[in-house]
Amino acid sequence: DTEVTQTPKHLVMGMTNKKSLKCEQHMGHRAMYWYKQKAKKPPELMFVYSYEKLSINESVPSRFSPECPNSSLLNLHLHALQPEDSALYLCASSQGWLAGYNEQFFGPGTRLTVL
Amino acid sequence: AQSVTQLDSQVPVFEEAPVELRCNYSSSVSVYLFWYVQYPNQGLQLLLKYLSGSTPVESINGFEAEFNKSQTSFHLRKPSVHISDTAEYFCAVTRTGANNLFFGTGTRLTVIP
Numbered sequence: 001d002t003e004v005t006q007t008p009k010h011l012v013m014g015m016t017n018k019k020s021l022k023c024e025q026h027m028g029h030r031a032m033y034w035y036k037q038k039a040k041k042p043p044e045l046m047f048v049y050s051y052e053k054l055s056i057n058e059s060v061p062s063r064f065s066p067e068c069p070n071s072s073l074l075n076l077h078l079h080a081l082q083p084e085d086s087a088l089y090l091c092a093s094s095q096g097w098l099a100g101y102n103e104q105f106f107g108p109g110t111r112l113t114v115l
Numbered sequence: 116a117q118s119v120t121q122l123d124s125q126v127p128v129f130e131e132a133p134v135e136l137r138c139n140y141s142s143s144v145s146v147y148l149f150w151y152v153q154y155p156n157q158g159l160q161l162l163l164k165y166l167s168g169s170t171p172v173e174s175i176n177g178f179e180a181e182f183n184k185s186q187t188s189f190h191l192r193k194p195s196v197h198i199s200d201t202a203e204y205f206c207a208v209t210r211t212g213a214n215n216l217f218f219g220t221g222t223r224l225t226v227i228p
Binding site: 040103 | 156157158159160161164205212213214215216218219220221
């Protein structure tokens with residue numbers, strides 16, 4: 001199984017809602033990532049988890065809260081988002097945490113719209 | 116710090132014609148360079164990767180990338196494109212010992228029948 005799955009595929013939420021994005025992989029990878037991709041822009045790294053511990057937070061606002069309950073799962077909890085947070089949220093995983101040696105496998109993404 | 120520049124935001128090309136997607140990087144240390152492809156409504160897939168100083172690897176999709184140290188370029192080429200190659204292509208860079216990728220702004224390749 002070389003797949004990273006993400007749910008839901010699409011999410012529409014209001015600015016006062018609380019929602020969560022889910023990412024799952026069963027490749028035994030020990031590093032997992034959240035990226036944000038705006039339309040016609042490259043992906044931007046948000047968070048990196050290595051061995052289930054947060055290792056990188058790219059100065060992401062606290063309205064985004066990541067969680068890694070176990071080595072296969074990565075969640076992104078959303079609260080009080082702004083319309084400018086609308087984007088494609090991509091999850092990725094890799095065997096190890098060194099980007100040069102470890103290919104990152106990406107999920108299909110969750111298309112988020114904040115009204 | 117490292118960064119990549121993709122010089123063309125859009126590249127239209129006729130089917131079975133050759134194509135080159137350009138990427139320039141800047142870094143003062145040894146780097147890893149990558150090309151990723153993103154098909155519509157999908158995540159990113161690795162096409163190929165390269166560590167400066169080693170031999171480039173041809174991807175399974177028939178693409179190849181030429182590393183040019185003097186010009187700090189890592190252009191992607193394919194001798195004959197297919198309709199199915201229509202996608203967004205991202206060049207990315209990381210440095211030895213780092214765990215984050217820096218992506219270029221992407222090139223939209225459109226193959227015209």
